[in-house]
Amino acid sequence: xxxxxxxxxxxxxxxxxxxxxxxxxxxxxxxxxxxxxxxxxxxxxxxxxxxxxxxxxxxxxxxxxxxxxxxxxxxxxxxxxxxxxxxxxxxxxxxxxxxxxxxxxxxxxxxxxxxxxxxxxxxxxxxxxxxxxxxxxxxxxxxxxxxxxxxxxxxxxxxxxxxxxxxxxxxxxxxxxxxxxxxxxxxxxxxxxxxxxxxxxxxxx
Numbered sequence: 001x002x003x004x005x006x007x008x009x010x011x012x013x014x015x016x017x018x019x020x021x022x023x024x025x026x027x028x029x030x031x032x033x034x035x036x037x038x039x040x041x042x043x044x045x046x047x048x049x050x051x052x053x054x055x056x057x058x059x060x061x062x063x064x065x066x067x068x069x070x071x072x073x074x075x076x077x078x079x080x081x082x083x084x085x086x087x088x089x090x091x092x093x094x095x096x097x098x099x100x101x102x103x104x105x106x107x108x109x110x111x112x113x114x115x116x117x118x119x120x121x122x123x124x125x126x127x128x129x130x131x132x133x134x135x136x137x138x139x140x141x142x143x144x145x146x147x148x149x150x151x152x153x154x155x156x157x158x159x160x161x162x163x164x165x166x167x168x169x170x171x172x173x174x175x176x177x178x179x180x181x182x183x184x185x186x187x188x189x190x191x192x193x194x195x196x197x198x199x200x201x202x203x204x205x
Contacts, residue, residue, distance in 0.1 A: 005066045005083075005090075005130035005145045065129030065148060070122045075100045076114030076165055078142070079122055083130070089142040092156045093133055094180045096168035098194060098201050107205045109198035114164040121155055122147070128155075133173035144173060160184050163193020166201040 076097025
């Protein structure tokens with residue numbers, strides 16, 4: 001299920017906030033979502049919400065999701081945005097970029113390049129739409145989202161297509177896993193980005 005991201009809270013397992021890795025988070029229960037106006041729409045409300053997208057096919061790039069503005073790029077798969085009157089950290093779903101230098105984790109090959117590419121794609125002030133999957137947040141309270149620019153560019157996919165990140169499916173947030181896997185296969189085959197320079201997204205420097 002794909003719905004517009006919102007500023008709801010939750011908790012589960014995921015990599016440290018400044019790093020990369022699996023996105024895991026238990027979504028709000030139906031009862032909680034109904035009582036909390038900030039909670040993401042449930043299946044029932046999603047159909048009536050023009051911002052929501054119940055299926056991948058119903059979520060063309062740039063037309064679905066919660067509106068937000070990029071305030072800071074943390075690294076190749078994490079950004080900060082202004083949304084709903086608050087600043088939120090967003091972990092891009094379904095991808096894993098190498099660790100940058102100066103982060104909480106040891107630096108990895110192509111980490112700085114991945115971070116630079118993310119900044120290029122999402123300069124400060126960029127308007128984006130955040131489309132969530134089954135889970136709203138990870139254990140570090142970051143929003144989990146597919147990020148679409150105002151011009152329709154699917155940022156998660158673009159990073160994988162050009163070799164700045166690897167596809168990283170993590171149940172149950174797998175609505176775009178096929179597209180991301182195909183993008184990774186193409187980047188590997190052509191030796192793009194980290195695949196040509198490092199061979200894998202987790203090679204320590």
